[in-house]
Amino acid sequence: MDPKRIRLIAIAVAIPVLFVGAVSIFGGEPKKAGPVVVTSGGANAVKTPRPSSTEMGLTLEDLIKGGTPKSTGGGVIVTPTLPPADPKVISELMEKGERNYMSGDLAAARGFYDRAVKMDPKCERCAQKLDIIEKQMLKEINDAFRSGENYIKDGRYDQAIWSLERVFALDPDPKSQFHENANTLIQEAKNKKAENRR
Numbered sequence: 595m596d597p598k599r600i601r602l603i604a605i606a607v608a609i610p611v612l613f614v615g616a617v618s619i620f621g622g623e624p625k626k627a628g629p630v631v632v633t634s635g636g637a638n639a640v641k642t643p644r645p646s647s648t649e650m651g652l653t654l655e656d657l658i659k660g661g662t663p664k665s666t667g668g669g670v671i672v673t674p675t676l677p678p679a680d681p682k683v684i685s686e687l688m689e690k691g692e693r694n695y696m697s698g699d700l701a702a703a704r705g706f707y708d709r710a711v712k713m714d715p716k717c718e719r720c721a722q723k724l725d726i727i728e729k730q731m732l733k734e735i736n737d738a739f740r741s742g743e744n745y746i747k748d749g750r751y752d753q754a755i756w757s758l759e760r761v762f763a764l765d766p767d768p769k770s771q772f773h774e775n776a777n778t779l780i781q782e783a784k785n786k787k788a789e790n791r792r
Contacts, residue, residue: 684717688723703727731764731765742780
């Protein structure tokens, strides 16, 4: 055997032996806790050992995964992760969204894109489509309000009501601010229409 190789093996074996010997001479067993944490306080600073990962309730598997589960009372709280999204399901949702978008049903298209994003938050295409359709819906809602207000000013109340009802199709949530505003303007148009009949 090569003399250099023998020397390297001897050094590799000697290091742990020397470490164990030094520990037994200078301080008994090595401490289980990690590095010491010093809290501020000048001369009266308190030195407390940082708990090791096993004392915090972390397992090697948790550390390898990169997680830092919170420890409460010695128990580990593991954050659940969603199962990987099925690309076929995502593709079907995106196709349905596209079909609804092409037919002009923006609210339904938004619903499909939103479900796709929730199932696969890493899907950039899904997020881009959702962002595009939300911006378009907001623009069309604003256009419907602007048209409705202009029709009311011009005394064209039926057109105002028709324009403002478009908001309900674009934003189907009856509790939204858009619904409240549209209802207010529709009521105003109806009242003015009734006044003009007198």
